[in-house]
């Protein structure tokens with residue numbers, strides 16, 4: 001390292017403003033200063049090792065620095081680094097679309113590239129709206145989203161976000177949308193008694209009635225409904241009750257609006273299948289992908305939609321039906337090479353075939369956490385497990401925000417070699433698919449120890 005560690009730490013504090021970070025928290029302590037990575041581990045500049053239990057913000061898939069992806073990137077760097085994508089094309093995105101298509105339902109066949117999860121969702125929203133206008137159904141201009149939903153930090157995606165802490169200060173900027181309650185069974189909007197932590201729900205999906213009633217009233221004014229299928233991430237790692245997505249899909253079909261699946265976090269194996277939409281077996285009108293698309297190495301995104309939607313834009317130029325949206329690094333060749341490398345790994349290492357054993361170990365292992373006094377709920381799907389911390393299990397009452405229990409867990413986790421990044425008081429593991437069974441056991445043990453420690457001092 002060319003610059004001394006102390007100087008680097010000082011320069012960070014002097015110049016850098018970190019995302020989703022209260023900088024004052026680091027007035028008297030240092031940020032975790034990462035130096036290098038290997039597999040499922042990150043190493044700090046003092047050589048300490050940490051499990052990357054949140055897959056570097058939910059994107060790492062095959063472990064860090066996978067040689068297959070690295071060599072694809074290196075080869076691409078020698079050929080073509082960057083070129084605009086408007087009226088120009090190149091090999092990477094073309095081959096990538098053809099290969100991704102093999103994993104998708106045939107109806108999803110038109111690929112629009114961008115470079116992050118927020119833009120993947122913005123593209124879907126804008127395409128949906130423009131579609132309805134171009135086919136003459138101009139009343140359809142509203143959107144429906146879920147409370148606790150999260151689709152990114154641009155103004156458009158914040159307008160469809162349901163996490164007040166993230167969107168609150170930007171009230172005057174966001175557009176109006178309809179919001180329906182999340183299928184948050186632990187705090188069910190209909191009847192909390194239907195749900196036992198770790199066991200799931202025994203309800204008739206009464207919560208879908210909110211959507212039904214809304215659509216009866218407003219259905220003909222709605223362009224699309226957007227949600228994160230099977231797992232709501234930033235809203236608290238909320239896994240869906242069985243049948244919910246089928247019910248929502250049927251309602252969207254009946255009332256004629258588009259359904260947008262934001263698979264930015266759930267795509268590429270995280271839920272145990274390549275895409276979360278495979279669990280309910282329903283096909284949306286749009287799917288938004290990013291994060292894991294490159295194995296979590298470089299920024300890339302794609303919004304995939306149907307031929308029917310594409311064709312509403314396909315016209316003589318003077319009809320004014322072009323989709324005027326694009327970003328400088330759309331379909332960047334190096335990022336596409338990384339994505340192709342990631343698919344190579346999926347196929348050569350039979351990654352999906354190896355998942356069931358890991359998924360069972362994690363989902364069974366999470367149940368033991370219910371013995372920890374402050375763990376009120378355990379939930380999860382695939383390679384994701386979450387623990388909601390509460391003051392009182394019976395009453396399901398939360399800790400006061402000022403107690404910063406999640407923050408205490410984060411700090412204790414670091415001491416044990418875990419990078420946990422709680423969502424308020426929801427502690428979660430969002431594991432790389434490459435984690436081994438032995439590593440998974442150790443992560444579960446260390447996480448349980450961390451929660452026991454915090455429980456004992458509260």
Ligand SMILES: Cc1ncc(COP(=O)(O)O)c(C=O)c1O
Nearest residue numbers: 116117118150151152233264265
């Ligand atoms: C479901 C979902 N959608 C969209 C986004 C936004 O992605 P990005 O941070 O790449 O803009 C995220 C990021 O966490 C996400 O989890």
